[in-house]
Amino acid sequence: MTPTKWVRIWNERLPDIPLTLLQVTAGEAFGVLRDGGADAGFVRLPVDDTDLSAIPLYTETTVVVIPKDHVVAAVDEVTTEDLADEVVLHPLDDTLDWERPPGEPAFERPATTADAIELVAAGIGLLLVPQSLARLHHRKDLTYRPVTDAPESRVALSWPQDATTDLVEDFIGIVRGRTVNSSRGRAKPPEEKQPPKAKRPAAPRRQPTTARGQRNAKSGGRPGKPRRRS
Template sequence: MQVNPSFRLVYVPGVTPGKWVRVWGERLPDVPLDLLAAPFGEAERTLREGGADAGLVRLPVDKDVLSAIPLYTETTVVVFPKDHWLAAAEEATPADLADLAEEVVFHPLDDTLGLTAETLPGRPAIARPDTTEDAIELVAANVGVLLVPQSLARLHHRRDLTYRPVAEAPQSQVALAWPQERTTDLVEEFIGIVRGRTVNSSRGRGAGQAAPEAQPKKAAAGRGKPQQQKAGGQRTGGQKAGGQRAGGQKGARGGAPKAGGRGAAARRGKPKR
């Protein structure tokens, strides 16, 4: 196994790796996990250049260089001022793309939905904002609205803004990615964690550490079967050797506390009447 001083995990805005980091600390307390926050467009480059061992990124990625396991798909929401007419809809009622046809919809350069000029709902702004955070500022100025994954709407939350889910809108998919040529044991360990594998089923270091604990359970299970077979064997033997079982019953009726070999010999020595 390749020995690393630590495991470096890069992640993009909106992704919260906390639950997986906690499991890592429980299973591999001797291997520190370093978190590297990176902008949406920088995470993949960080992996390519060896700046991280794995990353929580948004698809798509270059499959010729990186391996990727899709983890979940985010709900897309439209962000707008609280006094916007879209706010009149009930929270449980998703906005429709058709409702945005006459709205200015910002398309930041770090767009995570894969929108294009042709697929952008509504009217494009005069210029594209550099970042999603810049677009949020423009939305707060009541200039237009913005489509983003729900996690980014929460990340850039403002009291004067709100959001609604958008039906049939493009969605962002979060994945675990790593360089194909550097699939180390520690990478395999993290893959097992994000996939929800238990310690015993993990392919990485955790499996080797958990093996001694699993052996006593198997031994205990093995001892249980012979007991059942032995009990069954006694019943079978009793059926074949009916005389022995009958002798034992006679000894019990006679009040003798022991039905050993000498008692059996004595009974055999009695003359038949």
């Protein structure tokens, strides 16, 4: 699932409580959570667990962002070795855990991923980012390809440990795929018990009758007249 689908499910289950999405950079996300600017957020691991809780959600593929007319655009995927002779931009807000970034370093590191995207569009270099960031900064003149051996980025749902409210629990349940009736979700208020309905008195059974409409001899009714012998 994606955040868009989670928001849709939230609106279906809790239509009277609006859910507002706030877009921040990866570097700002933890500060926003700690300052109370958001109840929960999607962050990139690792998370400082001294004051924040986190649930790992998924791992993102790393891609290289390139101009559409670049030679790399002709293939389906590449390796870091394929980029060895390329200028690869390494922004200061890079979210990937590189031991050593691939390619040739640029003369200066861009301040942000958004700045690096502009430099890629200008033909100054290439950029490796998690796939969601490539989509976020989509441009018609750029495309991207998976890098099979690059570090991957793990995404988690995080929230302050001392602010695990009922609504946060509701959102955790949605993200984890719990159904509205899940026993692990927030407990529902007990339903009022309806008073038992009064039983209708059973109608007395009619005594069985013979084919002539007379009472059966075993019923204890009045016996009929004996027949005369001819």
